[in-house]
Amino acid sequence: xxxxxxxxxERAGRVLDENGRPVPYATVVIVSGSVxxxxxxxxxxxxxxxxxxxxxxxxxxxxxxxxxxxxxAVEGAPAQDEIVIMIGGER
Numbered sequence: 001x002x003x004x005x006x007x008x009x010e011r012a013g014r015v016l017d018e019n020g021r022p023v024p025y026a027t028v029v030i031v032s033g034s035v036x037x038x039x040x041x042x043x044x045x046x047x048x049x050x051x052x053x054x055x056x057x058x059x060x061x062x063x064x065x066x067x068x069x070x071x072x073a074v075e076g077a078p079a080q081d082e083i084v085i086m087i088g089g090e091r
Contacts, residue, residue, distance in 0.1 A: 009056075009076055013083030015048040015063040022048030023087060026065035033059040035076075063087050 015026040028042040028050050034057040044050045044063070054076030062071045067088030074083050 009078050010051060010053050011074065011076070011079065011083055012049065012051050013061070013074075013085065015044050015050070015065060015070075015085045015087060017065070017067050018086065018088040022046075023063070023065040023067065024048060026063045026085075026087065028052075028061055028063050028085065031060045031062045031071070033057055061085055 013028070015023040015028065017023050023044065024046045026044040026048060028044060030037055030040050035055055037055075037059070040052070042050045042052060054074070057076045058073060059076060060071055060073050061083065062069055063085040065087050070085050070087035072083065072085045
C-alpha cells in the first residue's frame with residue numbers, strides 16, 4: 001500500500017553547476033530509495049529550484065542539465081537544510 005502524502009516531508013532543493021550557479025530547468029529524478037517509490041521526474045525552475053515530498057527513508061537524487069549530471073543522497077525526514085545537487089566538473 002502506498003504511503004499517504006500526509007506522512008511525507010516536503011523538501012526544497014536546488015541544482016547548481018560546478019561554479020555554484022543555478023542550472024535552469026534541470027531534470028531531477030529519484031534513482032533509488034530505501035523504501036519503494038514510484039518513478040518521479042521533476043523539472044527545476046529558472047533558478048534551479050525544485051521541491052518534492054518524500055516518505056521516511058534514504059534516497060538518491062540525480063540531476064541532469066547541459067553540463068552533465070550529479071547525484072546526492074538525502075533523507076526523507078524533516079530537515080532544515082536545502083537539498084543541493086551539483087552537476088558538471090570532474091567526477
